[in-house]
Amino acid sequence: MPELPEVEVLVRHLSPLLKNKTVRGLDVRRAKVLAPTTVTQLKSAVIGARFSGLARRGKYLVFELQQRSRRGSVFLLGHLGMTGRVYLARRGDPLPKHAAVVIDLGRQTLIFEDTRYFGRLTLDMTPLAKLGPEPLSPKFTPAYLAAKLKRSSQAIKVKLLDQSLVAGIGNIYASEALFRAGISPRLVARGLRPEQVRRLWRAIRQVLREAIRCGSTVPLSFSRRGKRDGLFYFGRAPNTSDYYAERLQVYGREGEACQVCGTRIRRAIQASRSTFYCPRCQRGPASRMRRKCRGKTS
DNA sequence: CACCATGTTCCTTG
DNA sequence: CCAAGGAACATGGT
Numbered sequence: 148m149p150e151l152p153e154v155e156v157l158v159r160h161l162s163p164l165l166k167n168k169t170v171r172g173l174d175v176r177r178a179k180v181l182a183p184t185t186v187t188q189l190k191s192a193v194i195g196a197r198f199s200g201l202a203r204r205g206k207y208l209v210f211e212l213q214q215r216s217r218r219g220s221v222f223l224l225g226h227l228g229m230t231g232r233v234y235l236a237r238r239g240d241p242l243p244k245h246a247a248v249v250i251d252l253g254r255q256t257l258i259f260e261d262t263r264y265f266g267r268l269t270l271d272m273t274p275l276a277k278l279g280p281e282p283l284s285p286k287f288t289p290a291y292l293a294a295k296l297k298r299s300s301q302a303i304k305v306k307l308l309d310q311s312l313v314a315g316i317g318n319i320y321a322s323e324a325l326f327r328a329g330i331s332p333r334l335v336a337r338g339l340r341p342e343q344v345r346r347l348w349r350a351i352r353q354v355l356r357e358a359i360r361c362g363s364t365v366p367l368s369f370s371r372r373g374k375r376d377g378l379f380y381f382g383r384a385p386n387t388s389d390y391y392a393e394r395l396q397v398y399g400r401e402g403e404a405c406q407v408c409g410t411r412i413r414r415a416i417q418a419s420r421s422t423f424y425c426p427r428c429q430r431g432p433a434s435r436m437r438r439k440c441r442g443k444t445s
Numbered sequence: 446c447a448c449c450a451t452g453t454t455c456c457t458t459g
Numbered sequence: 460c461c462a463a464g465g466a467a468c469a470t471g472g473t
Contacts, residue, residue: 149451179468206452229451230470245470263469265452274453300462310453317451398451419465421449 149227151282151315152358154203157233160369162201164235165257169197170212172251177264180247184270192221192270193250205278205314208233224272228265234258234370258370278314282351287313293344296336303339303347304332305418316351319398320358322423324350326397331431332415332422338432361394397423 170193175186193212199220200211208225225233235255242249243260248268250257259268279295280286292313299306306312307321316324325332328350330343339347396406401414405425415422 153451226452228453228468261469262471263450263452265468267453305463308452319451418463420452 149206149229149231150317150320150358151203151206152320152355152362154206154208154227154315155359156362156367157369158201158203158208159363160367161233161235165198165201165210167197167199168252168255168257170194170250171253174249174251175247176249177245177247177261179264180259180261180267181269182267188270193223196221204275204281205310206317207275207278209275222270222272224267224269224274225259226267226274228261228263228267230263231259231261231266232369233260236370277311279309279311280313282313282315282355287348287352289345289348292348293339293341296339296344299336301336302332302417303330303334303336304422306336307351308418308420313351315355318420318422319395320351320354322398323354323395326424326429327354329428331429332417332424334431358394397425399423 173186173190173194175181175189178186181189192214196212196214198210199213200209202209202211206226208227210223210225212221212223214221225231227233234257235252236258238251238254238256240256243258245262245264246258246260247264247266248259250259259266280291295312296303296306301309304321304325307316307324308318322332324347328343328346330339330347334343397412400412400423403412404410405412405428408425408427410425410427412423413426415424
């Protein structure tokens with residue numbers, strides 16, 4: 148469940164529930180997700196400590212704990228990878244098959260589960276230093292975006308996945324933002340004109356804000372994926388709710404009609420990952436070329 | 446068996 | 460140093 152909006156909604160949900168809970172014990176069932184922290188290190192850092200805060204940075208979860216008889220905070224960094232989940236369960240509830248870390252809080256347990264084990268729960272905070280600004284913060288300005296893009300010859304879609312440019316955009320919202328900005332995902336980053344940069348800047352913020360609002364206003368199950376999946380990326384609309392059905396306009400919609408112009412949505416591969424776009428609403432270098440060729444030969 | 450999947454990091458090649 | 464591309468990580472769904 149991993150892009151910025153999903154993590155943000157999770158943090159808002161979990162933060163008050165976790166506050167002041169004390170860690171009684173830790174069951175690490177897949178030590179890999181702690182790396183480079185060891186089981187021993189984690190236990191000595193958090194057992195007996197009390198959760199005092201939870202925040203998000205990019206796609207990362209930042210847990211803050213207070214250790215009794217020790218001044219200062221202990222921080223735990225979480226990342227959900229592609230399939231990670233963090234949720235509270237009751238003590239004694241059956242554990243999911245891929246529970247990686249189970250934190251005993253007394254009556255409740257905090258479960259970090261991750262089917263593919265790409266996620267992390269660690270004391271190593273160094274990944275945060277590499278992140279660019281928060282897209283919804285004042286540090287992320289059109290001028291900043293323009294300056295960064297000017298120095299890149301990567302396709303704009305690929306560049307948006309670069310967490311050092313701006314933190315939190317993933318494969319879904321990169322496609323969505325470009326669609327809303329009317330920019331071809333193949334356009335070379337430095338080739339965006341100033342008004343395109345500004346439209347992209349606005350589209351990024353709009354798409355992320357809307358997704359957070361969607362996740363905040365709809366009841367969600369943060370734990371087990373049912374038919375409905377835990378947090379709110381649904382490859383397809385999970386029910387007939389227009390809310391979900393309309394939320395993603397291009398992602399996962401190859402072959403469907405564009406909601407703006409009716410042209411069929413296409414899928415392309417960029418940097419080994421799928422990009423979804425409307426070839427008409429998002430004309431770029433490729434389609435211009437194709438038209439030119441067609442014009443010459445026919 | 447084939448292909449696909451919300452992410453990051455590391456390695457090779459140019 | 461940079462950029463691009465691919466593989467790796469690991470499991471599951473269709």
